[in-house]
Amino acid sequence: MTEPARLTWFRGFSSFRARVFWSVVPIVVSFLVFQGWMNVREHRRLVTEEFEKRGQALASNLGYASELGALSEDLQLLEAAMRGTLRNPDVSYVLIHSRDRRVLARGGQLKASEAPPGDARGDRPSTRQVDRAGQRFFEFVSPIVSERSQTPDVVLLGPRVRPRGAEEMEEVIGTATVGLSLAGVEAQVRGLATLWSGITVAFLVVSAAVLYGFSLRITNPVKQLTQQAQKIAAGELDQQIAVRSHDEIGALADAFNHMTRSLRVSMNDKERALSELGELNRTLEDRIRQRTVELEVRGQALERSLTELEDKSRQLAAASRHKSDFLANVSHELRTPMNAILGFNEMILDQVYGEISDELRRPLTDIQQSGQHLLRLISDVLDLSKIEAGRMDLVLGDYSVLDTVTAVRASLASLAAEKGLEFVVSVPAEMPLAYGDGRRVTQCLLNLAGNALKFTRQGRVEIAVDLLDEMLRFRVSDTGIGISREQIDKLFTEFQQADATVAREFGGTGLGLSITRKFVEMHAGHVWAESEIGKGSTFSFSIPLRVKGTMTS
Amino acid sequence: MLVALLIVLSPAVQATPATAARVAVLMSARVEEYDEAVRGFRGAIPKEAVTVYDMDGDIERGRKQLDEIDSKLKPDLVFAVGIWALRAVVSRPPSAPVVYAMVLNPPSVISPDAKNITGASLNVPVERQIWLFKQLGAKRIGVVFNDAKTGYLVRRAQAVARDEGIELVTREVSSPKDAIGAIESFQDRVDALWLVPDETVLSQAVVQHMLLLSYRRKLPLLGVSSRHAEMGALFAMTFASGEDIGRQAGELAQAILGGRAVSDIPYTTARKVYLTLNLKTAQKLGLEIPPAVRARATNVIE
Numbered sequence: 001m002t003e004p005a006r007l008t009w010f011r012g013f014s015s016f017r018a019r020v021f022w023s024v025v026p027i028v029v030s031f032l033v034f035q036g037w038m039n040v041r042e043h044r045r046l047v048t049e050e051f052e053k054r055g056q057a058l059a060s061n062l063g064y065a066s067e068l069g070a071l072s073e074d075l076q077l078l079e080a081a082m083r084g085t086l087r088n089p090d091v092s093y094v095l096i097h098s099r100d101r102r103v104l105a106r107g108g109q110l111k112a113s114e115a116p117p118g119d120a121r122g123d124r125p126s127t128r129q130v131d132r133a134g135q136r137f138f139e140f141v142s143p144i145v146s147e148r149s150q151t152p153d154v155v156l157l158g159p160r161v162r163p164r165g166a167e168e169m170e171e172v173i174g175t176a177t178v179g180l181s182l183a184g185v186e187a188q189v190r191g192l193a194t195l196w197s198g199i200t201v202a203f204l205v206v207s208a209a210v211l212y213g214f215s216l217r218i219t220n221p222v223k224q225l226t227q228q229a230q231k232i233a234a235g236e237l238d239q240q241i242a243v244r245s246h247d248e249i250g251a252l253a254d255a256f257n258h259m260t261r262s263l264r265v266s267m268n269d270k271e272r273a274l275s276e277l278g279e280l281n282r283t284l285e286d287r288i289r290q291r292t293v294e295l296e297v298r299g300q301a302l303e304r305s306l307t308e309l310e311d312k313s314r315q316l317a318a319a320s321r322h323k324s325d326f327l328a329n330v331s332h333e334l335r336t337p338m339n340a341i342l343g344f345n346e347m348i349l350d351q352v353y354g355e356i357s358d359e360l361r362r363p364l365t366d367i368q369q370s371g372q373h374l375l376r377l378i379s380d381v382l383d384l385s386k387i388e389a390g391r392m393d394l395v396l397g398d399y400s401v402l403d404t405v406t407a408v409r410a411s412l413a414s415l416a417a418e419k420g421l422e423f424v425v426s427v428p429a430e431m432p433l434a435y436g437d438g439r440r441v442t443q444c445l446l447n448l449a450g451n452a453l454k455f456t457r458q459g460r461v462e463i464a465v466d467l468l469d470e471m472l473r474f475r476v477s478d479t480g481i482g483i484s485r486e487q488i489d490k491l492f493t494e495f496q497q498a499d500a501t502v503a504r505e506f507g508g509t510g511l512g513l514s515i516t517r518k519f520v521e522m523h524a525g526h527v528w529a530e531s532e533i534g535k536g537s538t539f540s541f542s543i544p545l546r547v548k549g550t551m552t553s
Numbered sequence: 554m555l556v557a558l559l560i561v562l563s564p565a566v567q568a569t570p571a572t573a574a575r576v577a578v579l580m581s582a583r584v585e586e587y588d589e590a591v592r593g594f595r596g597a598i599p600k601e602a603v604t605v606y607d608m609d610g611d612i613e614r615g616r617k618q619l620d621e622i623d624s625k626l627k628p629d630l631v632f633a634v635g636i637w638a639l640r641a642v643v644s645r646p647p648s649a650p651v652v653y654a655m656v657l658n659p660p661s662v663i664s665p666d667a668k669n670i671t672g673a674s675l676n677v678p679v680e681r682q683i684w685l686f687k688q689l690g691a692k693r694i695g696v697v698f699n700d701a702k703t704g705y706l707v708r709r710a711q712a713v714a715r716d717e718g719i720e721l722v723t724r725e726v727s728s729p730k731d732a733i734g735a736i737e738s739f740q741d742r743v744d745a746l747w748l749v750p751d752e753t754v755l756s757q758a759v760v761q762h763m764l765l766l767s768y769r770r771k772l773p774l775l776g777v778s779s780r781h782a783e784m785g786a787l788f789a790m791t792f793a794s795g796e797d798i799g800r801q802a803g804e805l806a807q808a809i810l811g812g813r814a815v816s817d818i819p820y821t822t823a824r825k826v827y828l829t830l831n832l833k834t835a836q837k838l839g840l841e842i843p844p845a846v847r848a849r850a851t852n853v854i855e
Contacts, residue, residue, distance in 0.1 A: 147756050155778045156777065
């Protein structure tokens with residue numbers, strides 16, 4: 001076998017159609033052969049069984065019919081008895097034997113020389129297969145039974161008068177043998193086997209043809225699909241498969257057509273996108289160039305703006321510094337004469353320069369108070385200026401929180417008493433020494449507590465301190481007018497009070513909270529407020545128990 | 554069981570023991586007809602003391618019972634009921650005279666020189682049977698018989714028939730096998746068939762063959778038992794009742810006990826007979842049954 005020929009053969013065997021064919025045909029063949037074999041076997045069994053029954057019935061009938069003949073050994077009687085049996089087409093021969101095994105009569109295709117002596121066990125029915133003259137026969141033997149002669153007494157009076165020990169009523173007086181040829185049965189079985197062979201072959205041919213047609217129905221669309229796929233692979237996207245069936249193959253062809261259409265649409269889309277992309281490519285360079293020029297122009301403008309901004313910023317910083325310097329200097333310069341004024345005024349009030357009348361004392365006291373207020377204002381402005389000018393330094397050292405709070409209470413007790421307010425402080429007993437600028441902390445507390453007393457008309461003001469995670473938290477709460485949420489956010493900027501009307505009623509510059517915030521922040525802490533209109537406010541700040549390093553503004 | 558079964562049939566018997574004779578009853582078996590015969594017998598001799606022995610069909614046992622009867626009971630008469638009781642007394646004759654009953658063909662059992670025995674046989678008188686054939690107009694009656702069994706009967710019938718102008722065509726056989734051939738040999742040589750109470754010809758096959766011949770040749774057949782009439786024989790003549798046979802025997806016993814010599818008393822045949830007539834067969838045979846016969850019929854099968 002040459003190489004290509006073998007390949008073709010192999011492909012033929014491995015094709016889908018061949019596989020279907022070779023997987024089904026052996027099953028069909030084996031089924032048919034098995035079925036046929038079973039059928040023939042069962043049929044043979046049934047036919048043989050029937051045959052045996054018939055044979056036994058024939059022999060038994062012959063035995064019965066031969067009673068008289070066997071009794072009298074009369075050939076005519078025996079022949080008359082055999083005649084009926086011999087009419088049966090299956091019966092080949094019959095034999096009648098006497099009790100002593102002599103052949104009394106024979107009939108059918110059996111020569112005198114072939115007639116065997118009677119069966120020794122002839123007193124019960126039997127069946128056997130024998131070969132006679134080269135042919136196979138089924139031989140059925142039945143005993144010929146005759147009733148024994150009865151005594152006249154028994155005939156007249158019945159069997160009860162039979163004596164004890166009397167013999168049986170019946171006796172075997174010979175045997176009847178019927179020989180049936182197996183040829184009929186065998187021919188029938190052979191015929192059946194031939195019929196089944198024919199059916200097997202016919203069935204095989206029909207099933208092969210059906211299988212072939214069936215596989216064609218499957219493989220043809222598959223082949224079409226394959227060719228289609230090859231065409232599509234070659235770029236012919238306008239191909240469509242004619243769908244005839246509604247089975248899986250039909251569904252596959254449908255899907256294939258759908259895929260082809262989708263492919264065609266997406267190919268068109270792709271081509272359009274490609275051409276647009278080409279167009280875009282061509283215009284892109286011009287546009288980039290244009291945009292680059294625009295960007296360069298904008299960049300230069302931006303650069304100029306930045307330079308201007310920096311200049312302005314520098315100028316602003318200098319101006320601010322100058323302002324702060326100025327404010328610091330002015331404040332300092334204002335404080336000196338202010339102190340002198342207050343000093344002298346105090347000395348006048350203390351009557352160092354002689355007695356003063358009561359009419360005079362009152363304005364002088366007003367002067368003293370206003371002067372002190374002014375001095376405080378100047379101090380605040382000075383502090384703020386220093387902080388903003390970056391010239392405020394904390395003077396760090398150990399300080400007692402209790403002492404600080406006590407001092408604040410002492411300096412404000414008179415004000416609280418004056419307004420009839422309860423003023424309490426609470427400091428934990430085991431409070432360790434704190435490290436920081438005690439003076440500034442005192443100033444913060446004074447600011448907050450002063451504000452609280454100032455904005456509370458009745459109730460109480462409390463200063464509370466606690467230590468949590470190495471952080472000191474100071475809390476000043478009151479039962480004053482309260483502040484809205486929007487106002488709280490603005491509170492800690494300079495010159496801000498909750499309400500413009502507040503200044504008129506309660507006085508103050510609005511610098512206190514701003515300064516407090518700056519000091520707290522210099523201690524690396526923070527300040528906050530909580531309040532509810534009409535109920536009161538709580539101002540708190542927390543600072544480390546022990547401040548690290550040197551803090552500056 | 555060898556102990557005798559004593560049946561005291563009547564209290565009156567016991568009341569008169571001094572004058573009563575003792576009778577031993579030997580029964581072949583406890584069969585209804587035999588019991589009837591004993592009842593008939595008792596009716597004929599009401600004053601005697603009767604002791605009943607049952608052989609239960611066993612001749613050997615009967616003989617032993619006879620020993621006992623002879624040695625212990627010492628009866629004045631032995632009443633043997635049935636063929637086996639008769640065989641027992643024949644093989645072992647008791648000292649007392651014997652009266653038998655319910656037996657067919659007693660001459661085939663009892664030797665001619667036996668003197669101390671007589672009885673009432675079951676046989677139907679041959680005269681009546683010949684009379685039947687004569688009524689039908691039969692001239693030649695075919696009979697198959699075994700001389701040893703029914704030779705006496707056939708010879709007597711021949712004599713009776715001859716007087717009536719009828720010929721008995723006889724075939725003597727010694728076995729059932731021969732009987733078939735003998736029947737076949739009748740063919741058209743006879744115009745009636747007679748079945749005699751001979752066991753050689755009473756086998757089913759022979760009777761059937763006889764019936765077949767009867768039908769084929771349209772020959773009227775006289776059977777031995779009413780069963781034969783039911784099977785298709787034209788008629789059958791049998792004894793009418795066991796009780797009457799027993800009564801006949803009782804009358805014989807009465808005579809013997811009265812002092813008559815047994816040898817002077819011949820055996821009897823049935824006084825009353827029972828005639829079964831099969832009209833279906835008559836129709837098939839194409840026979841007109843004469844009114845005289847019809848009038849005698851006790852049982853008619855239609």
